[in-house]
Amino acid sequence: MNSFKEYIAYYNNERIISKLKMSPVKYRTHFL
Known part of the structure; x- marks a missing residue:
C-alpha cells in the first residue's frame, strides 16, 4: 500500500x- x-x-x-x-533537477531547484 505504501x-x-x-x-x-x-x-x-x-x-x-x-x-x-524541465529536467527533474531543474524542477527541484526551481521549487526549493
Whole structure:
C-alpha cells in the first residue's frame, strides 16, 4: 500500500515535470 502511494506521487511528479519541459533537477531547484 505504501509503495503504491509512492508510485502515484512519483507518477504525478513525472507528469508535472514533462508538462513543464524541465529536467527533474531543474524542477527541484526551481521549487526549493
